[in-house]
Amino acid sequence: MKMFKKLGMRSLATAIVLVAATPVAFADKKSEAYVQANANSVLQVLNDKSLSQAAREAKFGEYMNKFAHMPTIARRVLGVNARSVSEPDFNKYYKTFEHYALEVYQVHFDQFRGEALRVVGSKDDDDRRSKVETVIKSSQTGKDTKVYWDVLKSQDGASYRVRDVGIDLGGSVLWLAQEQQAQFESFLNRNGGNIDKLIGRINVLLADMEQRKKDGRGSAFKQNG
Amino acid sequence: MKSPPASLTGVASALAALTLSGCITAGANPEDPYEDFNRQMFAFNDGLDRAVLEPVAKGYRAVTNEPVREGVGNFTSNLNEPLTFVNHILQFQIPDAGATLGRFVVNTTVGIAGIFDPASAIGMQRTKEDFGQTLGKWGVGGGPYLVLPFLGSSNPRDAFGMGADLALNPLNYPQFESDAEIRTGIAALGGINAREGAIEAIDEVRNQIDPYTTVRRLYDRTRAQDIANAPIQPNQTEKLPESELDF
Numbered sequence: 001m002k003m004f005k006k007l008g009m010r011s012l013a014t015a016i017v018l019v020a021a022t023p024v025a026f027a028d029k030k031s032e033a034y035v036q037a038n039a040n041s042v043l044q045v046l047n048d049k050s051l052s053q054a055a056r057e058a059k060f061g062e063y064m065n066k067f068a069h070m071p072t073i074a075r076r077v078l079g080v081n082a083r084s085v086s087e088p089d090f091n092k093y094y095k096t097f098e099h100y101a102l103e104v105y106q107v108h109f110d111q112f113r114g115e116a117l118r119v120v121g122s123k124d125d126d127d128r129r130s131k132v133e134t135v136i137k138s139s140q141t142g143k144d145t146k147v148y149w150d151v152l153k154s155q156d157g158a159s160y161r162v163r164d165v166g167i168d169l170g171g172s173v174l175w176l177a178q179e180q181q182a183q184f185e186s187f188l189n190r191n192g193g194n195i196d197k198l199i200g201r202i203n204v205l206l207a208d209m210e211q212r213k214k215d216g217r218g219s220a221f222k223q224n225g
Numbered sequence: 226m227k228s229p230p231a232s233l234t235g236v237a238s239a240l241a242a243l244t245l246s247g248c249i250t251a252g253a254n255p256e257d258p259y260e261d262f263n264r265q266m267f268a269f270n271d272g273l274d275r276a277v278l279e280p281v282a283k284g285y286r287a288v289t290n291e292p293v294r295e296g297v298g299n300f301t302s303n304l305n306e307p308l309t310f311v312n313h314i315l316q317f318q319i320p321d322a323g324a325t326l327g328r329f330v331v332n333t334t335v336g337i338a339g340i341f342d343p344a345s346a347i348g349m350q351r352t353k354e355d356f357g358q359t360l361g362k363w364g365v366g367g368g369p370y371l372v373l374p375f376l377g378s379s380n381p382r383d384a385f386g387m388g389a390d391l392a393l394n395p396l397n398y399p400q401f402e403s404d405a406e407i408r409t410g411i412a413a414l415g416g417i418n419a420r421e422g423a424i425e426a427i428d429e430v431r432n433q434i435d436p437y438t439t440v441r442r443l444y445d446r447t448r449a450q451d452i453a454n455a456p457i458q459p460n461q462t463e464k465l466p467e468s469e470l471d472f
Contacts, residue, residue, distance in 0.1 A: 072469055082468075128470070152465075154472050161472065171456035172446060182442055183435040189254075198434075205432055 028130050031151040032119045034160040035132045038067045039117045039149070043136075046106065046113035061102050068162040070098050073177050076163070079185035081193050089195045100202045101180070103209050108167060108176065111140045117147070128153045148173055257441060258369045266372035267437045273375070274420075274427075282420035294418060296340045301415035302351065303332045303339025308394040312354035316362045324349055353451075356393060357386025361452035370441055378444035 045051075045059045064070065074097045075082045075090070085093070117136040124130045132149040148166035153159075166173040184198065191197040254260050286294075306329035313322035328344040328351065335343045345351060360382050361367065368381035376387070391397060397408070433439045450456055 069472075072472075076466075076469060129465070152469070152472075155470075159472075163469070172450060173456075179439070179442070180434070183433055183438045186438040187435045201434055205434065208432060 028122065028124060028151075028153065031130045031153065031160055032122050032132050035134060035149045035151060035162070036117065036119045038063070038162075039134065039147075042067060043109060043113055043115065043117060046109060057102070057106075060106060061098070064102060064105060065098075068165075070094075070101060072161070073101065073163065074098065077177060077181040077184045078188070079181050081185065081188045081195075084193060085195055093195050093199055096199045096202045096206070100206055103206065104176065104180075105165070107209075108165075111138045112136045112145070112147075113139075115139070128155075146173075148175075150175070256370075259371060263370065263372040263441075264437055266374055267440070269374060270372065270377055271431075271436075278417075278420050279424070279427075281417055282424060285417050286421050286424070294421060297414060297418045298422070299332070299336070299342045300339045301411065301418065303329065303336070303342075304396060304411065304415075305353065305394075306332075307396050308390055309352060309354045311393050311395065312356060312359045313352070315356075315359045316354065318354075321352055325352060355383075355386055356389040357383035357448070358452050360386055361448070367445075367448065370445065378440060380448075383448065 042060065042063045045056060045063055048056060048059075051059065071094060074094050077097075078085060078093075082090075115137045117134045120133050120135050122130050122132040130151050130153075132151055134147050134149065135144045136147055137143070138145045146168035148168070149162050150164040150166070152161050152163050154161075164175050164177040166175040168174075187198055187201060188194070252258055252260050257263065289297075306325050310322050310325040310329065313319075313325055328349045331344040331347075331349065332339045332342055335341075342351075365382050367383060371379050371381065371384065373379050373384060376384075379387070401407075430436050430439050
């Protein structure tokens with residue numbers, strides 16, 4: 001009886017050790033380091049008072065392009081329409097999209113400028129894709145906000161790129177590129193897939209954003225900062 | 226005692242009439258089968274908001290300060306606690322029902338008719354339930370997305386729920402002098418106060434590529450969360466196209 005008990009306890013102990021040693025999901029620490037380093041660079045640019053507004057915008061764009069590869073995002077948000085867009089049309093659209101997307105990201109990230117972002121964990125969706133969870137203080141609420149990064153690893157494993165950013169809004173995550181895709185697809189579906197109309201619509205929004213900046217309403221770069 | 230208002234059948238009748246008249250016909254988008262009709266209603270509501278509600282809300286902001294608006298918000302929210310209590314009971318959420326009743330008593334007395342919210346300060350957090358959520362908890366699907374004139378985003382379940390809430394709210398039954406006018410006035414004040422709180426958010430929505438789609442997606446997600454009483458995360462694990470994986 002004692003022998004059976006001992007065996008039982010040993011098996012149980014072994015099982016516990018095996019379960020503890022096997023991660024529920026393999027977390028890629030390099031993707032976490034990638035987000036930590038690059039996201040903080042982006043946020044520091046937004047807070048760099050030594051640069052003029054134009055220089056900050058240019059540098060922000062440069063960092064975002066390296067961090068997130070804007071042409072891929074531009075194509076992705078077209079959804080199924082991406083397949084039927086010609087290269088010349090795509091290039092025309094991309095110029096406008098890049099400007100618009102960078103303005104949108106600036107507005108969303110502006111509440112975090114000057115703050116340091118810290119990685120709190122990550123979860124792999126598959127062998128190339130992971131979600132990195134970070135926390136950063138928002139100047140709007142004064143509270144810590146969770147920001148998620150959808151990170152894709154290259155085929156050779158040597159580099160990474162961010163494909164979407166999710167901002168926690170009271171428990172629900174708003175994925176920026178995913179929301180843009182839903183809107184762009186809907187707009188194109190209702191306008192016969194006409195890319196010129198989409199470009200026109202984006203330009204209207206850009207003009208409004210520029211006016212808001214001049215008026216000091218919800219601008220990414222406030223005149224005094 | 227007054228009989229329940231006719232709104233319960235009124236909403237259902239209006240929807241049936243619109244469908245039978247051909248104003249609402251199903252379209253090609255499976256996520257939004259009545260999109261054409263919905264967009265027309267969305268444009269109508271947006272026009273009305275820009276012409277009337279938004280200017281009134283901005284004027285209200287200009288003549289009040291934050292503590293006053295907070296007090297108004299607390300007052301109108303407190304008047305919804307009995308309805309939340311009833312729906313907690315219907316959902317068999319007895320502890321939450323008890324907490325809601327406690328909130329109502331504390332805020333109505335210590336909080337001076339609900340203007341102040343001492344209940345939150347002592348850890349009794351506000352919850353909000355309506356009959357649409359109750360139906361959702363009972364397993365009733367929302368049905369197709371609908372934009373109702375004046376009322377905005379909804380679906381058949383939630384529209385029915387709105388009517389039912391008028392009948393279920395215990396505070397709709399006491400009769401006193403000018404009761405209808407007072408109730409209408411309070412509802413209007415609550416609406417203006419809520420619109421004031423959303424000035425920036427609605428401004429942001431209007432600056433999206435497709436505000437209608439933004440509002441629809443937000444409504445679907447918010448209602449699902451309200452029914453589940455838990456965050457609902459959008460699907461972010463879809464299969465990626467080859468073009469995106471090719472780097």
